[in-house]
Amino acid sequence: MTKGPNTRLADLFGLAGWSKGELARLVNRQSVAMGHAQLSTDTSRVRRWIDVGETPRDPVPKVLAALFTERLGRVVTIEDLGFSKPGQSAGRQRSGLDGLPWAPDRTAEVLTEFTGMDLMLNRRGLVGAGAALTAGSALSSAMYDWLAGDRSSAAGVLETGHSGGVRADAAALDRYDAAPVGSQEIEALEHSVEVFRAWDAARGGGLQRKAVVGQLNEVGGMLSYRHPERVQQRLWGVAANLAVLAGWMSHDVGLEPTAQKYFVIAAHAARESGDRPRAGEALSRAARQMVHLGRPDEALDLMKLARAGSGAETLPRTRAMLHTIEAWAQASMGRGQEMRRTLGEAEDLFASDKGDVPPPSWMQMFDEADLHGMQALAFRTLAEHDLSAAGPAEEHAKRALRLRDEQRQRSKIFDWISLASACFIADDPEQADRYARLALVSVGENSSHRTWDRLREMYRLTGRYAGHSRVEELREEIQQALPRKPKPPKLSREPKPTRLPGAGGADLRSV
Numbered sequence: 001m002t003k004g005p006n007t008r009l010a011d012l013f014g015l016a017g018w019s020k021g022e023l024a025r026l027v028n029r030q031s032v033a034m035g036h037a038q039l040s041t042d043t044s045r046v047r048r049w050i051d052v053g054e055t056p057r058d059p060v061p062k063v064l065a066a067l068f069t070e071r072l073g074r075v076v077t078i079e080d081l082g083f084s085k086p087g088q089s090a091g092r093q094r095s096g097l098d099g100l101p102w103a104p105d106r107t108a109e110v111l112t113e114f115t116g117m118d119l120m121l122n123r124r125g126l127v128g129a130g131a132a133l134t135a136g137s138a139l140s141s142a143m144y145d146w147l148a149g150d151r152s153s154a155a156g157v158l159e160t161g162h163s164g165g166v167r168a169d170a171a172a173l174d175r176y177d178a179a180p181v182g183s184q185e186i187e188a189l190e191h192s193v194e195v196f197r198a199w200d201a202a203r204g205g206g207l208q209r210k211a212v213v214g215q216l217n218e219v220g221g222m223l224s225y226r227h228p229e230r231v232q233q234r235l236w237g238v239a240a241n242l243a244v245l246a247g248w249m250s251h252d253v254g255l256e257p258t259a260q261k262y263f264v265i266a267a268h269a270a271r272e273s274g275d276r277p278r279a280g281e282a283l284s285r286a287a288r289q290m291v292h293l294g295r296p297d298e299a300l301d302l303m304k305l306a307r308a309g310s311g312a313e314t315l316p317r318t319r320a321m322l323h324t325i326e327a328w329a330q331a332s333m334g335r336g337q338e339m340r341r342t343l344g345e346a347e348d349l350f351a352s353d354k355g356d357v358p359p360p361s362w363m364q365m366f367d368e369a370d371l372h373g374m375q376a377l378a379f380r381t382l383a384e385h386d387l388s389a390a391g392p393a394e395e396h397a398k399r400a401l402r403l404r405d406e407q408r409q410r411s412k413i414f415d416w417i418s419l420a421s422a423c424f425i426a427d428d429p430e431q432a433d434r435y436a437r438l439a440l441v442s443v444g445e446n447s448s449h450r451t452w453d454r455l456r457e458m459y460r461l462t463g464r465y466a467g468h469s470r471v472e473e474l475r476e477e478i479q480q481a482l483p484r485k486p487k488p489p490k491l492s493r494e495p496k497p498t499r500l501p502g503a504g505g506a507d508l509r510s511v
Contacts, residue, residue, distance in 0.1 A: 006053045008082030013050060016071045020046040023067075030063045055083050065117065075117040075258055077110070100142040100264070107268040111239060112220035114261060115246075118213050133260055136290055136298030139283075140305040143264075147271060147279060147309035181222050186234050189219065193241045194361065200249060201365060202409050204448030209249040216242040236273035240266045241362060244282050251289050254449045260286055267309065277318050278362060280310030284325050291325070292450065296332035303329065317359055320349035321366045324374035331378040334385035343375055369403035372396045373411060376418040383425045393422035410448050413439050417454050424461040432462075433470045440481055452482055 013023070024041045031039040036059055048054040055061070061078045068076040102110060192215060199208050219239045227235065247262030266282035283306040290299035303326045310318070323346035330339040350371050379393035397419040404412050416439035423432035436458060443451050459478045465471040 004053045005051055006049060006082040008080065010050050012068055012072070012076065012081060016068060018071075020050075026067050027060060027063050030067060031059070034059060034063065036063075053082075065113075066120065069117045069120060074255075075114060075121060075261070077113050077117060079110075100139070101146040102268055104272050107265065107272065108220055108223040111223070111243070111265050111269070112217060114265065115213050115217035115220060118246075118258065119210070119217060133257055133290075133293075136287070136295075136301035136305075139264070139286070140301045143267070144305055144308060147267065147276075147305065180225055180227055181231070181235070183231070186231065186238065189215070189238045190234075190241075190361075193238060193245065196242075196245055197362075197365070198407065200245060200252070201411065202407050204249075204252055204410050204446045204451070209246065209253065212242055212246045212249060216246055233273045236269050237275060237278070240270035240273055240275065240278050240282065243269055244278075244285060244362065247282075248285055251285070251292070252448045252450055256289065256293065259289055263289070271309075275360070276309060276311035277314040278360065280306040280308075280314065280322065281318065281362060283309060284322055287325050287329065291329050291332055292453075294332070296329040299329040299332075300326065315357060315359060315363070316349040316353040317366060318363055320346040320353070320371065321363070321374075323349065324371065324378065327378045328374065328381060331382040331385075331389075334382070336382050336386050336389065339378055339382055343378060346371065346375075367403070369400050369405070369408070370411070372400035372403065373415055373418070376400055376415065376422075380418050380422045380425075383422060387425065390422045390426035394419055394426070397422065409442055410446055410451065413442050413446060413448075413451050414454065417451075417458050421458050421461055424458070424465075429465045429468050429471050433474050436474055437477075440477060443481055455482060 016023075018026070020043045024043050024046050027041040027046075028039065031037070031041075039060065041056075041060070045054075045056070049056060056064075061081065061083045064081055065076055065078050068081065196208055196212050196215075216239065219235060219242060223232070223235055223239065226232065243262045243266035247259045247266060250256075250259035250262060263282050263286040266285075267279045270276070270278035270282055283302055287299040287302035287306060290296065290302060303322065306322060310322070323342050327339045327342040327346065330342060350368070373396070376393050376397035379389045379396060382389040383393055397415050400415045401412065401419070404415065416435050420432045420435035420439065423429070423435060439455070439458075443455065455478055459475065459482075462471050462475050462478075
């Protein structure tokens with residue numbers, strides 16, 4: 001079947017730097033390694049894939065995905081290569097949004113394929129993040145009606161080819177031996193989410209990211225079996241929580257396009273679990289990512305989608321959290337009046353939560369300390385545009401530190417950096433030096449790359465105090481604490497064949 005030139009494959013092919021003959025030889029070699037010795041590819045077929053849009057038969061798309069993933073040092077899926085799945089229109093496939101929104105079976109398939117490729121990168125020691133982030137406005141346009149609409153009616157529109165059997169589509173069968181799970185297994189999975197979440201809050205995402213991705217890969221396989229509705233919904237809920245964690249940990253270590261993909265997967269999984277507020281919260285993480293990367297306008301687009309997707313059942317505390325993210329984006333754009341109004345609404349919402357309805361597990365991390373921490377973040381960001389915001393930033397950072405749980409080490413580091421940065425902006429280098437050193441005490445024990453990014457931003461603020469002896473010493477200590485940015489991995493001309501993993505297995509004004 002041909003659809004015209006496959007521009008997505010052509011772009012990736014150009015980045016990889018292979019000739020068509022080299023790619024054909026690599027496909028043949030990798031196919032043999034995967035147990036498909038009968039396949040044979042030549043230069044003319046590679047040319048047809050690229051120039052005519054011909055879709056190769058299985059397992060060639062998987063072979064290509066594995067080869068490009070290793071070559072480029074980032075996750076490359078079958079859809080990234082421009083190959084349509086059965087029943088998927090070429091137009092939606094080629095949109096750059098992977099045919100958003102996805103039907104439930106497609107969500108499970110994307111989840112498992114993406115985590116499998118991510119695990120392969122972990123094993124090979126590749127950490128590249130060369131893919132482009134999808135614009136927040138583009139995500140909003142693709143997902144708004146689906147996320148804000150009724151779940152049952154949306155499912156009726158999106159679901160195609162549902163046979164009513166106990167297994168998912170045929171493509172799912174070769175990646176997981178589908179079998180039912182019971183309540184005990186789901187409880188164990190839900191407990192593992194809490195363990196991973198606590199570890200991330202204490203030490204950052206770098207050390208446990210691989211474990212979270214592996215667990216998510218397992219859950220994706222479990223979803224290929226059609227359980228009773230209540231069990232299936234709980235599994236989707238676990239998938240949503242793990243995908244948010246995988247996304248947040250990926251963001252924490254600088255894998256930005258990977259993080260965004262996990263946030264989108266999480267929103268889909270939460271929608272299938274019936275937890276619309278969780279879907280909105282997942283998208284708010286993508287918005288926070290955009291502000292961190294200096295793209296607050298994109299963040300505001302995503303926050304509109306997050307609010308629309310959250311639904312009327314969203315608790316006041318969750319709505320307060322969403323408001324603080326919106327305020328941070330407004331501060332990044334110098335919109336002080338809007339930011340103050342939005343933070344005022346966040347405070348009112350937080351105060352109106354009487355605690356008579358227990359918060360969901362994923363909201364337990366947002367407490368009063370986080371409210372003040374986010375306010376400190378917003379005011380400190382605004383202080384770069386409006387000096388009068390430095391005082392409120394100091395006040396909220398101090399209140400956040402007084403309230404912080406000792407286990408929330410990463411958040412405390414961010415609070416110290418917020419406080420020190422506000423003092424530097426307010427021309428108080430003595431106090432700034434004191435608070436900055438408190439941040440430096442713990443930063444070496446944390447695997448969060450974001451703490452390094454924010455230290456670099458604080459370092460930028462110290463430049464105006466070049467003649468201040470204590471600050472000069474501080475600058476040297478910051479330089480010693482910051483790791484050197486790793487060089488990108490060298491790409492061999494013809495990488496060794498690898499086996500696909502099985503299902504078992506910017507301007508940073510943030511603080």
